[in-house]
Amino acid sequence: MTKKYNVISFLIVMTIWWIGSKVFPPLVVPSIGMVGDSMIKILSSPKLRFQILLTLERLLLALLIGNAVGFIIGYFSGINETFRKLIKPIISILQVTPPVAILIIAIMWFGFNGKPAIAIAFLAILPTIIISVQEGILNIDHKLIQMGKTFKLSKESILKNIIIPSIAPHITSGWKISLGTACKTVVMGEVLTTTTGIGGNISEARLNLEPEGVIAWTIITIILFYLIDLLVKMLLRKGGEMDADN
Amino acid sequence: MLTIKNLQKTFEEQSLMAIKEISFTVHDNEIVMIIGPSGCGKSTLLNIISNNDEDYSGTVQFDKDRIGYVFQEDRLLPWKTVEQNVRIVNLEGDKDNVDKILNDVDILPFKDYLPKNLSGGMRQRCSIARALYYGSDLLLLDEPFKSLDHLLRNEMLKLVAKINRDTNISILYVTHDIDEALLLADRILVLSKRPSVIVDDFRILENPMERDLEDTKFIELKKRIIQTLEEKKENAIYQ
Numbered sequence: 001m002t003k004k005y006n007v008i009s010f011l012i013v014m015t016i017w018w019i020g021s022k023v024f025p026p027l028v029v030p031s032i033g034m035v036g037d038s039m040i041k042i043l044s045s046p047k048l049r050f051q052i053l054l055t056l057e058r059l060l061l062a063l064l065i066g067n068a069v070g071f072i073i074g075y076f077s078g079i080n081e082t083f084r085k086l087i088k089p090i091i092s093i094l095q096v097t098p099p100v101a102i103l104i105i106a107i108m109w110f111g112f113n114g115k116p117a118i119a120i121a122f123l124a125i126l127p128t129i130i131i132s133v134q135e136g137i138l139n140i141d142h143k144l145i146q147m148g149k150t151f152k153l154s155k156e157s158i159l160k161n162i163i164i165p166s167i168a169p170h171i172t173s174g175w176k177i178s179l180g181t182a183c184k185t186v187v188m189g190e191v192l193t194t195t196t197g198i199g200g201n202i203s204e205a206r207l208n209l210e211p212e213g214v215i216a217w218t219i220i221t222i223i224l225f226y227l228i229d230l231l232v233k234m235l236l237r238k239g240g241e242m243d244a245d246n
Numbered sequence: 247m248l249t250i251k252n253l254q255k256t257f258e259e260q261s262l263m264a265i266k267e268i269s270f271t272v273h274d275n276e277i278v279m280i281i282g283p284s285g286c287g288k289s290t291l292l293n294i295i296s297n298n299d300e301d302y303s304g305t306v307q308f309d310k311d312r313i314g315y316v317f318q319e320d321r322l323l324p325w326k327t328v329e330q331n332v333r334i335v336n337l338e339g340d341k342d343n344v345d346k347i348l349n350d351v352d353i354l355p356f357k358d359y360l361p362k363n364l365s366g367g368m369r370q371r372c373s374i375a376r377a378l379y380y381g382s383d384l385l386l387l388d389e390p391f392k393s394l395d396h397l398l399r400n401e402m403l404k405l406v407a408k409i410n411r412d413t414n415i416s417i418l419y420v421t422h423d424i425d426e427a428l429l430l431a432d433r434i435l436v437l438s439k440r441p442s443v444i445v446d447d448f449r450i451l452e453n454p455m456e457r458d459l460e461d462t463k464f465i466e467l468k469k470r471i472i473q474t475l476e477e478k479k480e481n482a483i484y485q
Contacts, residue, residue, distance in 0.1 A: 143317070143319065143321055144321060144323060146298055146321075147315075147317065147321040149297075149298060150296050150297075150298060150313075150315045151314070151315075151334075151335040151376075151380055153334070153335065157334070157337075161323065161326070161334055162323065165323070165325045
């Protein structure tokens with residue numbers, strides 16, 4: 001059923017795009033064919049494919065560091081009320097700080113080399129990860145843990161069978177939001193700080209007045225988002241199946 | 247055999263004495279039911295016996311190994327099936343035995359169901375199955391059938407009686423329902439209001455669940471319990 005709606009939604013977007021390309025000149029709304037050609041050009045060129053990998057590397061680095069740091073801070077703010085109170089205003093500040101402001105500071109620190117893109121993506125996803133882990137821990141049903149202790153479950157078993165499944169839904173939704181945020185901010189960071197990666201190439205396409213190139217690189221970013229999300233979902237499902245077998 | 251001697255429990259933070267000097271024993275294969283008003287410390291007592299609360303004075307000795315617990319709420323893991331919920335407490339146990347136990351408590355056809363798809367009675371059957379698969383020598387039950395209707399509750403009480411008859415498991419069951427106690431118990435302990443002490447203690451010799459509560463003997467016993475509770479607690483909540 002969801003697939004049906006996805007297809008309908010996709011067709012609506014394509015129709016609007018097609019009508020737009022008939023009404024407006026190609027410099028404003030390039031045709032679907034032009035964008036398709038541009039995508040083929042990108043994907044068939046090893047040099048351009050490497051640019052995708054560069055963005056992917058930055059994206060994964062930001063996600064890895066953001067999730068690791070966010071998980072640790074979220075865990076401690078979940079189990080310690082004082083720490084939670086201390087961290088709350090910092091999270092609020094991070095949530096409202098414009099990424100561009102952070103980007104400018106990051107340029108001063110790291111230079112024009114793509115690292116600021118990692119830095120802003122990391123800082124953009126950090127609050128989401130912290131809050132989702134913290135809320136997950138706060139929402140653990142302690143009566144279930146007491147049940148585990150009563151039946152003398154090992155600490156490892158309580159962690160695997162009670163604590164992790166309790167916080168997993170919060171982490172999964174936090175992950176989905178942070179992945180989208182990271183994709184957007186990494187590319188934005190690249191646009192403003194480097195000539196490499198997807199963002200760097202979007203910037204170049206803009207300078208060359210190639211809107212079809214901008215759209216093609218954007219579509220590649222969106223595909224990248226869905227591929228990472230799918231990969232993580234598959235890994236989680238596999239992990240779940242392995243648990244069920246035990 | 248479970249032996250409780252001079253058990254005393256105070257909640258230091260609230261300076262509240264919940265249990266004041268309780269002593270009793272539960273013999274092998276015996277059903278002991280503790281009856282008392284709500285809030286008299288019955289659940290606290292079970293938490294102490296099950297090692298979930300170690301902050302008390304007095305002694306609690308159990309000469310066997312495993313104490314199973316059927317909680318007031320089922321406390322099943324919502325993300326695990328009935329079978330997985332049962333297996334989790336004894337991963338080294340014989341897997342085939344799970345089916346036998348689920349069959350005994352009459353939920354075998356539902357073994358692949360998640361708890362959310364079961365009725366309240368079925369969830370409590372699963373909770374009992376879990377305690378049985380754990381290999382309990384002593385089964386603690388904390389008003390487990392409180393939220394069930396009268397007919398279903400009777401069915402569940404029959405199940406507990408059957409478990410006690412077919413196995414060697416001792417049962418310590420707390421309730422505030424006098425009829426439940428009169429139907430099932432080999433021995434009834436009546437607790438006073440907080441700080442609780444045992445104010446009455448008597449045995450019933452007839453077979454559990456084969457008793458006629460309309461019989462004069464049981465009517466008298468019920469009156470006696472109500473009278474004791476009224477003497478010891480003005481605002482006792484009981485049935």
